[in-house]
Amino acid sequence: MPELDFPKGVRWSCKRCGMCCGDTRGRERRILATEYEVDLISEFTGLKADAFSRPTGKGLYTHAIKKVNGVCIFLRDRSCLIYEVRPLVCVFYPFSMGLKDGRLRFELTRERCPGIGEGEVLGREYFEGLFQAYRSVMESGARSLLERLRR
């Protein structure tokens, strides 16, 4: 487990408002996904990748989930239709993860999230859990890529 920085004393509990699943005034929500996550969603939904995503053409996050009228196509009645396989960016919200000076750093979004300030204070364990989720997706993604290359 790498050294970890995270915001201290933050309370958060998701209110399931769906606000982070679409654009809000002055902010365009980009729902990015890795190739492996797109494959998982395809498998889960039975849909082809281009039915729900478009290529970003760069980086690790090779795809962006499509939106309709500014809202993620997988949002229905404020619920996520692909909750079990939703991309990491959705799992992490309202936090983002980056690397700074060799340390993992979680930061709180500056966007509005009604869940911030609610519920329990999130401690190290919570952020370690997010990192484990990240690691699991990346490792499975790497394995899947190797298998594909071997074929």
Ligand code: SF4
């Ligand atoms: S905006 Fe915040 S409270 Fe609302 S669904 Fe997203 S994470 Fe949950």
Ligand code: SF4
């Ligand atoms: S994939 Fe699910 S959690 Fe992520 S933005 Fe779409 S509806 Fe929301």
